[in-house]
Amino acid sequence: MTTLFSSVLQNRAPKVSVFIFFLISLHCLSLISVRVLAQTSPVFACDATKDPQVASYGFCDTKLGTDARVADLVHRLTLQEKILFIVNSAGSVSRLGIPKYEWWSEALHGVSNVGPGTKFTSLVPGATSFPQVILTAASFNTSLYEAIGKVVSTEARAMYNVGLAGLTYWSPNINIFRDPRWGRGQETPGEDPLLASKYGSSYVKGLQQTDGGDPSRLKVAACCKHYTAYDVDNWKGIERYTFDAVVTQQDLDDTFQPPFKSCVIDGNVASVMCSYNKVNGKPTCADPDLLAGVIRGQWKLNGYIVSDCDSVDVLFKNQHYTKTPEEAAAKVILAGLDLNCGSFLGQHTEAAVKAGLLNESAIDKAVTNNFATLMRLGFFDGDPSKQPYGKLGPKDVCTPEHQELAREAARQGIVLLKNSPGSLPLSPTAIKTLAVIGPNANVTKTMIGNYEGIPCKYTTPLQGLTTSVATNYVPGCTNVACGTAQVDDAKKAAASADATVLVMGIDQSQERESFDRVSLLLPGQQPLLITEVAKAAKGPVILVIMSGGGFDISFAKNDDKITSILWVGYPGEAGGAAIADVIFGYYNPSGRLPMTWYPQSYVDKVPMTNMNMRPDPSNGYPGRTYRFYTGETIYTFGDGLSYSKITHELAKAPRLVSIPLEEDHVCRSSECKSVEAVEQSCKNLAFDIHVRVQNRGKYGGSHTVFLFSSPPSVHNSPQKHLLGFEKVSLTGKSETLVRFKVDVCKDLSVVDELGSRKVALGQHLLHVGSLKHSLTVGI
Template identity: 30%
Template sequence: MWSPNINIFRDPRWGRGQETYGEDPFLTAQMGVAYVTGLQGNDPKYLKALATPKHFAVHSGPEPTRHSVDIKVSEHDLEDTYLPAFRATAMAGAGSVMCAYNAVDGKPACAQPMLLEEHLRKDWHFNGYVVSDCGAASDISRNHHYTTTMEQGMAAAVKSGMDIICAWPAEQIATERDAVLKAAQKGLLPKEDIDRAVKRLFTARIKLGMFDPPESLPYSNITSADNDNEPHRQLALQAARETMVLLKNSDNLLPLGKKYKTIAVVGPNADSVDPLLGNYNGTPSHPVTVLAGLRQRFGDANVVYAQGSSLTGLPVEAIPGDVLKNNSGQPGLTAEYFKGARPAAEQHESPVMARTDPNIDFNWGHGASPELKEDFSVRWTGTLTPSLTGDYLIGFNGTDAFHFWLDNQLIGESGPSDTSKTRLKTLHLEAGHAYSVKIECSQPGTSGLVKLVWHLPGEKRDYADAVEKADVIVAVIGLAGELEGEEMPITIEGFAGGDRTSVELPRAQERLLESLVASGKPVVVVLMNGSALGINWADQHAGAILEAWYPGEEGGTAVAEALAGDFSPAGRLPLTFYKSVD
């Protein structure tokens, strides 16, 4: 398993900082050791799973330059900041380590003997294997220009202590494999270096019990049912409770008492699964959003909801079926489902299922049908006929790869990933005009989200009625994995390439919060984010602020319990919350 990420979160704008344990080297080391030892188990002979602390080393963003940047680091900073967590996890018995994209002091990390031999092997007595980050081996020649050819780059990496390549993208696999073969054939890569790497790799496989009968292995009786059960959900709830941090509570606004009969829950993260999970995550079978948690704790009749805004703009909703027509002119869209997660455009066989979907608003938990329980793709076609003339914000939300065309114009696309993302475009549409629709979407695995969305013309405030009815407002705002994460093709105000360009809340959410406070009702802010937020205005004007982070599958339950006073949200911040980047 390529985890844990034990890099140090030095710049709050780094998109992958949300994967880490924060900015403190000691805390990161302690958490990393607990992760590694828990994952690998305590059997003296076999590993339960194999941990891979990453990314070794001095890897803390930014995302857009990671394939070519050379980090110059002082010996003191290297030893005091960047290496302690790797030292601790290596000495705790981690089975492997992942070397980073960046260069360190003039040499790519995957070909830096100072890291891979001097520190990892000699100083820390690490006896596992080293895997490259995906594509990092080809970066040695292609982007760092450390060597002239890829064969030379591969040889330099293996001789320096890298044992196996992760090639990326997929079409690069043969290229990098062939480069290693040519390096060996040309004498650039001696046989003893190859043998050393192979020995380390097979040692890991032996420790995992891959060559022994299952009945002799201590962990072979673990089934999928052991990973999704009530005790595990209770553990997830305990973890979520312990991460909550109460940042402000003026005039004892919290806990919410009986005097607040109606609670308005407003915000883009209130009823979304994404901000429970961050990214690089599994998909829980029973996720509890903040809205669901509050309804469960305070009662459906006492909670009203409105989205208020999207993460970075106007609120969007699923396009209703009454404006959609399939290829026969009937309500809905023509849907063709294919086996395999290859894009529908690359499918050469007939669809295994064809039907009319009323609209596109799916949360697949166990596939699309009994025949398609996992690994499928879909093509939707038909028309969209709006009833109003005006400027629409229209787009698509999906967990994995998708393309969306309207009248043969590409509206949005996304490559494979593990987090939901929304691609939107503003278009002027005419009432009564039928616009052709084509959407192609891939779904690896069993679970994922897809939704065709829009915002109707006008600046309507969908939360006005909820606020008017309420005695107190809970604003659930922040970030999500579609905004901060690993190297993403995103450039919008406040975000670029996976990183953030400021520490403030997205402007749309700041405006929403200002409007909610202007109502005169008490406002509790629940923050859901993986990196630090500059919340100066909220600190001055909101009555209470609860930092919930990306709290996991039971996060909504934990937030509701914290607001109700069922436990004290006594977590601590593992990183500095800066007021601004100035």
Template identity: 50%
Template sequence: MPVHNRVKDLIGRLTLQEKIRLLVNNAAGVPRLGISGYEWWSEALHGVSNVGPGTRFGGHFPGATIFPRSSSPPPPSTPPSGRHRQGGVRRGPGHVQRGAGGADLLEPQREHLPGPTVGRGQETPGEDPLVAGRYAASYVRGLQQPYGYEANRLKVAACCKHYTAYDLDNWKGADRFHFNARVTKQDLEDTFNVPFKRCVMEGKVASVMCSYNQVDGVPTCWELNGYIVSDCDSVGVFYNSQHYASTPEDAAADAIKAGLDLDCGPFLAQHTEGAVNYALANTLTVQMRLGMFDGEPSEQPFGKLGPSDVCSPAHQKRPPCAPLSASRFRTVAVVGPNSVATATMIGNYGIGRYARTIHQPGCNNVPCAGNQPIDAAVTAARESDATILVMGLDQSQEAEMKDRENLLLPGRQQELVSKVASASRGPTVLVLMSGGPLDVTFANNNPKVAAILWVGYPGQAGGRPSPTQIHRESHLGFCYAGGKLPTTWYPEEFAAKVPMTDMAMRADPANGYPAGPTGSTEAPYTSFSHSIAHAPTAISVNLAGRRGPAQANSTTGRLLSAAAVRVTHARCDELAMDVLVDVENTGDRDGAHAVLLFASPPGGHRAPFRQLVAFEKLHVQAQSRARVRLGIDVCKDLSFADANGIRRIPIGEHTLHIGDQKHTFSIHAAAPGL
């Protein structure tokens, strides 16, 4: 029987009170129909987590692998076609989740990062909407892995969150419960909503989560169809804190009428008594796609999963790569508050097996305030062939409900770096752990700092990262990791100038605010996609048009503007081109290279100066060449949103950028029917 018929039949057997009790995260069972209770709240941002009550570790699954945080390198080079990579890596969370608890996951978080001080920036794939959207779609496909007739069954139901323009948590007295994000239609269309559209349309995600904040005075738990879940307990928030509705009943009813299907919290169950069938049909449909009403769970396709399905050789593959040359550096000092972030951090860095290690924290904790053992760290640096400083942030500095107020290293960390680098007998390597960017201009300008690595929050195997090198020497022995920065790293002056409450992605001359990352005129310390830890390469590019020029849709019956064509008036299925990129590794080691294709539109449209339109990551052997084909969909990739949020294709000369190379081509409009 088709799922929708089964859902309709089940809803007809439920009483009104039974339906209401099924609309919250801890859905009550219906014993008379043999329906067990179900907890919807489970998390898996970077590995299955027991933060939500729906996941229970024990038995065959005492724990789960913790992968790097979403912001950790190399999100910009995660291939949009990376079904195998994401599906393979994410097979672990899907398998573990089916063995540890519920079959839905309130992940991934797929907002982009709009500014450098966002406390939850560590949960995002970076500042670029395209990267965030393609990463989300790939993540979702890897988790859900549809199967069965018409791929209607799901291994796990994923959830993209938090819709939309949810960036501020707690900053200088403004909090997410009361914050009203003022966002233009233009910024919503070309920035904030881009990741969610890709997550839904390309990833086919099973649900979307709305959150606490308002956008232009309206709570975000509105305007979506399908299985929509509120953040826990955002429906209550928009009555109790935002006072959007006059009564609890009105708040619950408004949310359901607007498309909310599930309240991660108790609010709907307490206050609403109607308009629930549509919402319940969406949640029950997902549960049936997960096989929850198909009989004994152990007899279902994933009912017999065990450790062997997760701890497979493919999941434990480690490429050989030593951070430092063992022959050159016999004694290494490891310094910094994050050097002891885990009990195995020093050994995992690959030093203990090759060199004598001297460890001195320098700072006893990340805040690094007051009296600290800096002098002992300086002495260790003097006695060592090389010094590794592991500095940065932790959850005391940036987290949910804790946005940052500046971009500086906390407390006396900068002093520790400068003194240790000055005293070090050999090269000093600065390793930064953080979710968001930091202003380390002082280290970049210090000739004693040989290299700066950013590793994000690298997870349980953080001592063996594939880092993003953002500064200087690559001859120290680093592998060609190919990671690139997912965010722009601004100087402290940027954070001091732009308040987090300003949501504009474009410059505001009236207030003196520079633009957000996608349209910034502010000079960054390091740019989005920057890295120098890649193999020496030689790149050649060819453009290959697949179809004809932009034309007006003949159904409009009129000529279009010479400045820009509405996407809805263009023959989008005829507008495409290929960019062929040959990458040659001229180095003596195998390495990875991320090919990023940017586009700049003709001037005069208030479009982003330059935007990412395609990307792919290549693994190229030493002294060899590889080719990648990057496809461009003109309507999707080269359009922009005007002030009214309408997508248009600029007419005129466009410029493509790959590395230092530029290629130009023209788009023109033709008369209807020609």
């Protein structure tokens, strides 16, 4: 277009040129005004100022219940119009005052512009960027998870009110971090089903719950993804688009499903996203047992089921699950899919109806679920400025309080893995000079991981450390691949400094969506650089690992010259400040690893594609995660140190629990190893455990108390599993009492080979810190 107009201007008389220039100017001004208008006006239906007729529509009547309003709307639509509302870029129905709506927005750890539904402009140039989920999970603090969700939903609503964001967010990712090589493990809460469940339901509550607590209303709509058994992206050429996850019913119900179940039942999430992969031969988005049967049937989802983006297209073109696109459209809708991220259903659904593969009533069900979600969000309630969150705007994004929470979240998640006496915390008065070395020492974008937005601002590790002492910065490597390390410069800096901080690890070039790792070693010459710097250093050497997944850093763990090791995940916009807070003792570290760190030998003998959680002694398969893994570890789930000495004492715990059974129960006349965890025998069957926690050191801070159980060896039960955790705050030289309520049938049960929950009879060993307590469960 520019070329055309420039040639016209060169070959016309001046008056014509001026006139055309005037027209172009008017056109540009109108585009600018439209753009400004788009930035300052939210998208909503039932706008009486544009069309007084909407007042007569039942679906615009806020006095009616949601079901009645949705039924009225669906009744008014033609088949073609209904189909507009089963794809993420939903079309408009101008005759009813319904504008276009984009369903796809993301808010994994802050409002993100990854999806098309959200954008940043000069009006709102950024949003608070919290740590990547894996680090936030390491805080083991459910109230923090919810607090972050509340901030994110406030900023999302503020951006919606000025036309920069939607109301439906496809977050959180609650897949189990089953294998350390998974590129998306960083997005998840880790390897434990209970932790993932607690994180998911807490974050969802923070996103969704309104200030009034009305469950029929939503602040924003969250989405738990990717359902289910999804954790292979691209490993040695095996891609998520064609991967068939072969999963036992036991592993499915014991490991992969619990976070989704909790998300729906405990979190009351508005949406679940089905994944790309197949599970036992069936694409998840076309499996009626998984969708209509479990999510909507057993768990009673109050909301909509959405496909991962283009996964309907994928099951047709890549997985060849159906012969025609019409069959694919029919299968997913009949399975229970309500919304297609992509355009496939928009292109092929009408033809599926005409071919007799699908009744219009099935489409009615899908759009009903979609519209009900928008109703709960207030999308059909008219002018948002007159609704509860209507006063939020740019002033409510990146507030000092929100940014401070981002710093606090990073502090709470950072894990101290090694600390030799006299190393950390460093004294900001005794340390005069600090050598800061490493490819991640002065990074910005690396700190916020993936599914990121534009942060309010950054504080790099170097900037954070420089606020306390004078620093000498040497990158050491040009990037995290570290093809050639600048060892000599780094050694000189370490030799002349009072202490050395090495900020190493990886970034999205090494682990990300569509890219899995093949090694657990630090890349390139990073180990060489670390070892040589440690040899040359005159003071303490602190190794900081920035990453999502874990590493085999046994060389550093066993090197006496490396006095401390910290894992900092991808710590978010304020990560550098948080790292400095921990290193200089302004904050006592309390993070604990949410995943196991394995030796390199693990990946050499365990293919990523083997989905079995449990070990198989017959072929040397060691199992996965701390619950089942039988091999050597570098660090394990729950590891983490403090600057204080914390002790635990059992104040109250039973020795025996009896399960009441009917007189004619089979286990009364024959020996049973377990009994069904059914309601009649489980009702109100619970007990308390009280733990006295003492901080014997001078440093105050937070501490996570874990309650684990090792059940009897029946049904290939876990060797150890998490029953509960509590984050407590302790000043120096103080103590507190932590109470755990243990539900016998929920917490002491295991999943048997057929996927049923059974209470294991016999001796259960409870663990709190180094304490062990024997509990017998009998009948």
